[in-house]
Amino acid sequence: MTVFFYTPAEVLASPDEFENKTIRIGALVQKDSVEWDAQAIELSFKITEDSKIFIPVFYAGVKPDLFREGQGVVVEGKMKGELFVAGQLLVKHSEEYTVETDNKKSKEDYYRSIQAQ
Amino acid sequence: MKRIILYLEWGSILGLLACGLWIFLKLPLETSQGFPQKIMYLHVPTFFSTYLAFFVVFTFSIAYLWKRELVFDQIAKASAEVGLVFCALLLVTGAIWGRTTWGTYWVWDARLTTTLLLFLIFLGYFLLRMSVNDRDKEARLASVLGIIGCLDIPIIHKSVQWWRTLHQPSTLFKVESGAAKPSMPPELLYPLIASVVVMLIFYLYLLLLRLQTEKRRETLNELLAEIQN
Numbered sequence: 001m002t003v004f005f006y007t008p009a010e011v012l013a014s015p016d017e018f019e020n021k022t023i024r025i026g027a028l029v030q031k032d033s034v035e036w037d038a039q040a041i042e043l044s045f046k047i048t049e050d051s052k053i054f055i056p057v058f059y060a061g062v063k064p065d066l067f068r069e070g071q072g073v074v075v076e077g078k079m080k081g082e083l084f085v086a087g088q089l090l091v092k093h094s095e096e097y098t099v100e101t102d103n104k105k106s107k108e109d110y111y112r113s114i115q116a117q
Numbered sequence: 118m119k120r121i122i123l124y125l126e127w128g129s130i131l132g133l134l135a136c137g138l139w140i141f142l143k144l145p146l147e148t149s150q151g152f153p154q155k156i157m158y159l160h161v162p163t164f165f166s167t168y169l170a171f172f173v174v175f176t177f178s179i180a181y182l183w184k185r186e187l188v189f190d191q192i193a194k195a196s197a198e199v200g201l202v203f204c205a206l207l208l209v210t211g212a213i214w215g216r217t218t219w220g221t222y223w224v225w226d227a228r229l230t231t232t233l234l235l236f237l238i239f240l241g242y243f244l245l246r247m248s249v250n251d252r253d254k255e256a257r258l259a260s261v262l263g264i265i266g267c268l269d270i271p272i273i274h275k276s277v278q279w280w281r282t283l284h285q286p287s288t289l290f291k292v293e294s295g296a297a298k299p300s301m302p303p304e305l306l307y308p309l310i311a312s313v314v315v316m317l318i319f320y321l322y323l324l325l326l327r328l329q330t331e332k333r334r335e336t337l338n339e340l341l342a343e344i345q346n
Contacts, residue, residue, distance in 0.1 A: 097301035
């Protein structure tokens, strides 16, 4: 079966099959697992579906704007032993849309944050 | 028909203007995406128009095969042309939105691939029409391809449920415990519904305008043929 991405559980269930093969894994970014090194431009985090089975991910590249803890991501790369080395990091966005109650303030914050970039 | 086209024209101009002002001046920012979320007000209405355009192609292609009235084929042809433009817009707005949120213009996931397939099928549809000289034969062949091509629409629509995709599931058609429950707050939802309505008016305008041109062209061709005889 070909799928657009595998889940962490599927990959860990048959490690031999996925070793050194370019695959995509889709999962959520685990809380408190993100390490972002802005100097070296290296991002490490763990992905999970159920907060029980994890795969540590290493990505040498810029952190996407919408990347945050708890967010869905799709990573493309290879398993190197226990570690998943990603060549591409895509952020999956949710179909849920929300607005902040204190909207005027958040709008100002937002425009300030893009000017700062 | 001239008068209806004029109404639809002004309806689209004023509607697009009003929606634009509403979206950019009045609307709150979406929490996680911020400003880029606003492209939704172009992307979502475009897919409604694409769906409607090809639904019209489907219906009138069947009608032509059944009744063999040339006008049905003219409607299907006009709608397919407008639909193709909307489908291109859908792919382009989706790519721009994808770049800012996902981090890529394009991935070969089921939603994006089946949408591109629709675009390519209807490019082929016009190549087919151009390659046949006999008007009745053209109508017959195009109707069959039109019907088959439109079967891609339900596949596009269900793709986010049938396969694992990068594209998120539907926001507007979300159903929770048997009731429709769009997952967005009213201040973002109402302008979206308004934009969809305006885009459908714009589709009708383009369709009727194109149909008018098509009918005039056929009349002209008939007259030219008479002169030559």
